[in-house]
Every structure is written in structure tokens, then in C-alpha cells.
Amino acid sequence: MHHHARYFLAQLSLPVRKIMAATAVDCARHVAQTLGFNKTEIFGVKMAVEEAFINATNYYPDEVGPDELIYLDFFVENDALIISVRDKGIPFDQKRAAQFSADNSCNSDARAMHTFMDSVTVLSHGRDGREVRLTKRIQTGTLPAELVDDKQASVKKPRTTVKAPLIRLARRADDLAEVCRLAWRCYGFTHEELLYDPGLLTEKVAKGEFKSVIAIDPESGRIFGHIGLKYHCPDDPAPELGLAFVDPAFRSPQVPLKMANVLFDIAEADGAKGIFDCSVTTHTFSQKGMQDRGSRPCCIMLGIAASGMQAKELKTSRQAKGSVVNHYYAFDHSRRTIYIPPHHQAMVNDIYGWMEVPRDFGTPAVTPPAETSSISVIDLPDALNASFIIVHAIGAETAAEVGIRLRQCRTMRKDAVFAFIPTNDAASPALVEQCEAMGFFFSGVMPHIHGGEDRILLQFVDIPINLDAIKVYGDMTRTLFDYITREQLKALGPR
Incomplete structure (x- = not known):
């Protein structure tokens, strides 16, 4: 050295x-x-x-x-x-x-x-x-050789082209340890903790809470690509696709799509109703990839992306606090009735049309709900500094309980709070309007989550968001983004 x-x-x-x-x-x-x-x-x-x-x-x-x-x-x-x-x-x-x-x-x-x-x-x-x-x-020689290869640093090595990668599930502990090292090479320490703890990652895979697919160079045997499928609860009917990255030293045409196809096939065979993903808005590469695969935008969550996120191989700028576009690919196309406030029905109808998931709009309830209210709050990791308010059952006190949880989150200086409201209840439209009176505004819809039921998402964003820096791909996402920004302006009044 x-x-x-x-x-x-x-x-x-x-x-x-x-x-x-x-x-x-x-x-x-x-x-x-x-x-x-x-x-x-x-x-x-x-x-x-x-x-x-x-x-x-x-x-x-x-x-x-x-x-x-x-x-x-x-x-x-x-x-x-x-x-x-x-x-x-x-x-x-x-x-x-x-x-x-x-x-x-x-x-x-x-x-x-x-x-x-x-x-x-x-x-x-x-x-x-x-x-x-x-x-x-530090002791001489403790710096990893990969970081002190002066010849490699001064002379740019050509990228290794892999035309026919071996793509399979990662099951062994040594596979998953290499996935953690690959995440560090591609992103540094800017992803969630799961990707930097081989023991935790191995445990999640063993329990079926996470499925990991890797791409391998047949000549060197080196793992150079990864994508994962995250199950947020047992028997999750709509797992989340993500944590995708490719070693910048390798080039393999369409390898992210090839890895994703393996997980799509596995999820469908396991009886999943569909697959979600979260695509960052600092660039449109992942958004385009998901839409080319057939996934469709259903939700945009402002202020939820971790600070400092940067993909080295894409040479993107670092984001202070970013946003994500959620896409959905449906396996289940059965028709259902949902309850949506009339002023959101046109936008919601467009979203379900993009996803080819048929939905009919029911008549909202005019009397207060009689059921017992049930909600829970999930605090996301510190780097995200955001919370989810999950409404499990709508009752007479639900709006007041959401208001209490929102105030608690704001006291904790959360950047953003997201409310998930079930749309299979005729009382849902009234609750949405009560939340909007608190300052929440439209984020989108998510089919088949939380027990297989659809949810309408509302968001309360407590930090400034540079909307001009948000990059979206395609006419569908642009239509949704423009609608959300208009709804955000309306929400500023109640605050």
C-alpha cells in the first residue's frame, strides 16, 4: 500500500x-x-x-x-x-x-x-x-486487496461480458455471504441492513421470508447479479420485488429481466396474486425495466427513499430524501367491488385499467360504521424515517385514532406517514375524506395486500420535496404523478 x-x-x-x-x-x-x-x-x-x-x-x-x-x-x-x-x-x-x-x-x-x-x-x-x-x-495489510490494487485503479479494466449467465436461487450460506459483498460493491452502505448481514439474510431465506436469485458467470464462477423477493408476512399474497443490482465490472444483456423472470415464475407457482416493486425516482432505468416486464404504476410514495442512496454503476446523483414509484404485476385478474371516494374514482379507475385488474365501484355508506376499530403503526428503519398506519377494520373511532397516531409520528419528526385504508368496506370513502381533512393526500392503490384485500394509500409528507427532481417514466406514471402533485396542493390547506 x-x-x-x-x-x-x-x-x-x-x-x-x-x-x-x-x-x-x-x-x-x-x-x-x-x-x-x-x-x-x-x-x-x-x-x-x-x-x-x-x-x-x-x-x-x-x-x-x-x-x-x-x-x-x-x-x-x-x-x-x-x-x-x-x-x-x-x-x-x-x-x-x-x-x-x-x-x-x-x-x-x-x-x-x-x-x-x-x-x-x-x-x-x-x-x-x-x-x-x-x-x-490499522495494521499494514488489513485493507482488502480489492481496494489497494493500484494497477486496477489506474488502468480501467474492460467489463466482463457474460452472454449466457447461470441464474438460480441462492440457498447456501456462501451464496448469501457473496450477495452481501456484492451489495457493498454496487451500492456501498446505502441499502437496508438485511443486505449487509449474511446471518440475517440466511435466516430470512431459510424461513421463506426472502427469496434470492443470483446471476453467475460460468467461466469464473463469480456471482455478479442479484434480485430478491420479500414476503412481508406469512402467506403474503403479494410479495415485493427488489434489491436488484449488477456488479459494474460485468456486462450481461437483460440479466435483471432474466433474474426477475425466475422470481415471477416462482411467485405465480406458489399462488401469489401479484408482485409489487418499489422503483426509485432519481432515474428511470428501473421504472422502464418494470414496465417493459408488464408491471404497471399504482402508487407514488413521496419522501420515503433513504437519504444517500446511489447506484454506482448508473452514476446517478445522490438524493437527499427521495421518492418511489410502486408498480404491480397481477396474476389474479378476478373482478371485485371496492369503495372509493367519488373524487378519486376516475384516477383509481385508470390505475386498475393499466394493471388489467377489473374493479367495480360500490355505493359508499351513509351511516357511521358499527364495527370495532382496529389500526396498527409500523415504524420503518431509521434511514427511511417514515411510518405506516395500517387500518385493519374501520369503526366509529378510526378517524380519531388515525389522527392520534399522526400527531405521535409528527412529534417523533417523521418525514412522512402513509395510511393504508381497506377499500372492501363501504365506510372507506368517508374515512379517506376525514384523513384528507387532516392533511393526508392521495398516493395510489395497492391490490391484494394485507390479507389479500385492496388498499387505498394516503400520504402525509412533513418535509420539503423537490418535485422537479423526481423522474418518472412513461405516460401512465406521469399521469399519476401530476394527479398526486395536484392533490398535495389541496392538502396544504388543512395544515
Whole structure:
């Protein structure tokens, strides 16, 4: 390893919120594991990064706005791991900026950093902000060879073309461990935790909660592609397709589609009613791929995509907090009656028409429901900072209960809250209108979920969303997106 070379390991841009410390710590853990640190050293790195990040939020040099970020860089230089935690530059409040210094090891705010790291340095970059730099020495040779191949770095190797890949289910532990390594090569530490924990991934596969399909280069035996099918509950009638990536060092025409076809065949044979997917809106590659496969847009969820998500092989820009387009491919085309508010019926009718799932609209109830209300709340992982409110049964108190859960989510500073309302109940349209009076607005519909019943989705987005940055593919998705943005404008009134 060249003595003065710098080897980049990870980079994060996180909102100035203490809740995001968990994301920083998770990344630090993975970096420390990559460098071969023992359990005690990994614990120390995690503690130091957590303390540095929390200090950065406590002593942020200005009033915290919705677009303010803290930046973390992890790299190896001069036989040491260096972790840089930076705030913004100008404009800043000089009085706030002068409150904290990590240089003093006696400072209780910096105790973990000085205990577990070899050095802690505070750097002032003037107009470019302030940086706390943590340094921990590493043993020579602990940096993975893949990261120090100077010849590979200086001379771009041609991509390996695989014309006839071997595509099969991943069942063995060594398959799944390689899937985790592949996820790191393609995305860094920006996907959900499942993809970076071989033990957890193996457990999910063994229980049937996750099906993993891999693409293998027959000549080298190397796994270079992956796609998964996630079952959110036992006997899930509509599993979710996702976690698809291909090693950028390989080229194999239509390999994502070939892998997806295997899972579509498996799901249909298992009796699934259909398959969902979530496609990011920072680019249209995945949206186009799903629509070419026959899936159709049914929902757009604003503000749910994790910050920092970036596909290396697509060279997309990093997103601050993004959105997703949900597509659906139906196996079950049987006709049903659903209950939709009249003002959404035209849009909902279009969506079901795109999916070729026939639905009739029933007459909404005019009397309050007599059933007992039942709802639950699911908090999504910290990196998403969003919650689902699931309505299982509509009763006289359901609207009030949704309102209480919404206020709790807002108190917890959730970026977005999504309500899933059953459409097989004639009381559904009235509940939708009551939720819209709270500030929720239309997101879409999802057939065959939560026990095989259809749901109408509403969303409450509590952060600014740059709608101009959202990229959608095709006339269908554009029609849905335009409708949602108009509904969002209407929802701003009740707030």
C-alpha cells in the first residue's frame, strides 16, 4: 500500500437530527469490519462516531433547517482509518460555532472519541465549515486487496461480458455471504441492513421470508447479479420485488429481466396474486425495466427513499430524501367491488385499467360504521424515517385514532406517514375524506395486500420535496404523478 495514498471507504450525508446517529453508527460498524477490527475495536469506533455525530447536531453552527446536512467520510490514509465529520460552511452563527471543541480530552462531550480513537482533531475551514477528524491506526495489510490494487485503479479494466449467465436461487450460506459483498460493491452502505448481514439474510431465506436469485458467470464462477423477493408476512399474497443490482465490472444483456423472470415464475407457482416493486425516482432505468416486464404504476410514495442512496454503476446523483414509484404485476385478474371516494374514482379507475385488474365501484355508506376499530403503526428503519398506519377494520373511532397516531409520528419528526385504508368496506370513502381533512393526500392503490384485500394509500409528507427532481417514466406514471402533485396542493390547506 502506498504510504500517502488515500483509499475511500464510505460517505454519508445525513440530516441534522439525532435519530440519524444510528445510520452513521451502522456505516462505521461495516467499515470497521471491512478493516478486520476485533469486536472491542468495532465497539469503540461505533461509540466515537456516535458521539461525534451527536455533538455535530448539538453544536450545529446555525439554526437547523430542512435542508441542513452533516457529512461523514471514511477513508484510509497513512496506515490509519480516518473518519471526518463535517458541518456546513457559510452562512453560520459565529456564537453557536464557537461553543464546542473536541480538542480537550477532559471535555465530557468528547470522552468516547478520545478514549477509543488514537487522535481527535478539530479543523476550521473558514467559509467551508468545521471538521472533527477521528484517526485510528490499522495494521499494514488489513485493507482488502480489492481496494489497494493500484494497477486496477489506474488502468480501467474492460467489463466482463457474460452472454449466457447461470441464474438460480441462492440457498447456501456462501451464496448469501457473496450477495452481501456484492451489495457493498454496487451500492456501498446505502441499502437496508438485511443486505449487509449474511446471518440475517440466511435466516430470512431459510424461513421463506426472502427469496434470492443470483446471476453467475460460468467461466469464473463469480456471482455478479442479484434480485430478491420479500414476503412481508406469512402467506403474503403479494410479495415485493427488489434489491436488484449488477456488479459494474460485468456486462450481461437483460440479466435483471432474466433474474426477475425466475422470481415471477416462482411467485405465480406458489399462488401469489401479484408482485409489487418499489422503483426509485432519481432515474428511470428501473421504472422502464418494470414496465417493459408488464408491471404497471399504482402508487407514488413521496419522501420515503433513504437519504444517500446511489447506484454506482448508473452514476446517478445522490438524493437527499427521495421518492418511489410502486408498480404491480397481477396474476389474479378476478373482478371485485371496492369503495372509493367519488373524487378519486376516475384516477383509481385508470390505475386498475393499466394493471388489467377489473374493479367495480360500490355505493359508499351513509351511516357511521358499527364495527370495532382496529389500526396498527409500523415504524420503518431509521434511514427511511417514515411510518405506516395500517387500518385493519374501520369503526366509529378510526378517524380519531388515525389522527392520534399522526400527531405521535409528527412529534417523533417523521418525514412522512402513509395510511393504508381497506377499500372492501363501504365506510372507506368517508374515512379517506376525514384523513384528507387532516392533511393526508392521495398516493395510489395497492391490490391484494394485507390479507389479500385492496388498499387505498394516503400520504402525509412533513418535509420539503423537490418535485422537479423526481423522474418518472412513461405516460401512465406521469399521469399519476401530476394527479398526486395536484392533490398535495389541496392538502396544504388543512395544515
